[in-house]
Amino acid sequence: MIYELNKSHFYKVSHLLTGDLVNIEIKGVVQGYQPGWVFVEHIDHPKTAMIWSKAIDGFYFIGDENNTDFNDYINQFISLDIAPRAKDLGLISFEFSGTSLSWDKTLESVFQNRELHRSKQFTYKYKNIINASIAEIELQNGFEMMEVNVFLLEKKLSNLDFVTSMILDWWDSLDDFFVSGVGFCILYKDQIVSCCISSCVTDDAMGSHTVTLNDYRNHGLAKKLIHQFLTYCRDHGFEPNWDCMEENLGSRLLAESCGYTKDSEYILYHFKLY
Structure with missing residues (x-):
């Protein structure tokens, strides 16, 4: 099953904010600065999460990419729960990314029956x-x-x-x-x-x-x-x-x-x- 966290409980996925590709859009939602929603496979001890950033109309996957308790249900959850909410916001596409090369492989497998389109994003930082x-x-x-x-x-x-x-x-x-x-x-x-x-x-x-x-x-x-x-x-x-x-x-x-x-x-x- 997939569950939506109350905003006051977003901190429960803070331990999943690791890795070079966990960007500020993800952290901004989890840390409570930016509007968005968080979905997990376990309310109290999540191992995997999907972050929906309202600002960029995009989704990010963080945590354990091999978590079958999450992966086996996410397709159905997107179709039954996310799609109607997205439609109400005027969205017609599910735009998403993983946070590692391993996540990319998992997502391509999980969504293999969808018509996937791909593009590439660059991130920059101002060092020091x-x-x-x-x-x-x-x-x-x-x-x-x-x-x-x-x-x-x-x-x-x-x-x-x-x-x-x-x-x-x-x-x-x-x-x-x-x-x-x-x-x-x-x-x-x-x-x-x-x-x-x-x-x-x-x-x-x-x-x-x-x-x-x-x-x-x-x-x-x-x-x-x-x-x-x-x-x-x-x-x-x-x-x-x-x-x-x-x-x-x-x-x-x-x-x-x-x-x-x-x-x-x-x-x-x-x-x-x-």
């Missing part, structure tokens, strides 16, 4: 951020940088929903973000033209998500915001993380130009739910 010397980037005249906080939301700006919708894509509420996250944006006149927020947060790491309006790209705005984010991480003891698809060359080059180095890669699978 505590000693990093982060370059200052000057903004062009007319541009102003501000922190994303309650005071920003009180300003008379034409597109505050640009920032609030970004936050709510990753967080359960604005209040949760203001307590545990950080963000910076660039204003031009009365409009927010570029924004960077912490997307995933753990006890000791942060990921970021940056968006720039089309008309203001190629002005170095994203890089300026990322440098500000990196400075925050350095000053507050967080290791910066970055995750992107292998084929997203622009994202990879931006990460590397800001000082991130490739840390790992993993296979991302998906199949249709209905």
Whole structure:
């Protein structure tokens, strides 16, 4: 059988957060920062878990990949329990990854009767951020940088929903973000033209998500915001993380130009739910 843990009991899978491919999206859910759900084969002493990250609409498998008490039931559980919930959220695919090469072999076997599609994800980290010397980037005249906080939301700006919708894509509420996250944006006149927020947060790491309006790209705005984010991480003891698809060359080059180095890669699978 597969059971869903109450959020107050997510700590019961903390001992499964081991291995190089257990990323901050997984830890962010388990540690209670990011919205999501946890499913296990045993309520009190789980050996295996499936983590559903609401923010990225994705699933991760952690723990013992040879646990038949979990593996023998997960297909049925996805069809009967996950698929209806996913449909209510507008999802048509089950997107997932393992946390080791052994998990990949298990998942390909468990889902061998599904039509699996594969792609590759790259993860980057900013090594030794505590000693990093982060370059200052000057903004062009007319541009102003501000922190994303309650005071920003009180300003008379034409597109505050640009920032609030970004936050709510990753967080359960604005209040949760203001307590545990950080963000910076660039204003031009009365409009927010570029924004960077912490997307995933753990006890000791942060990921970021940056968006720039089309008309203001190629002005170095994203890089300026990322440098500000990196400075925050350095000053507050967080290791910066970055995750992107292998084929997203622009994202990879931006990460590397800001000082991130490739840390790992993993296979991302998906199949249709209905």
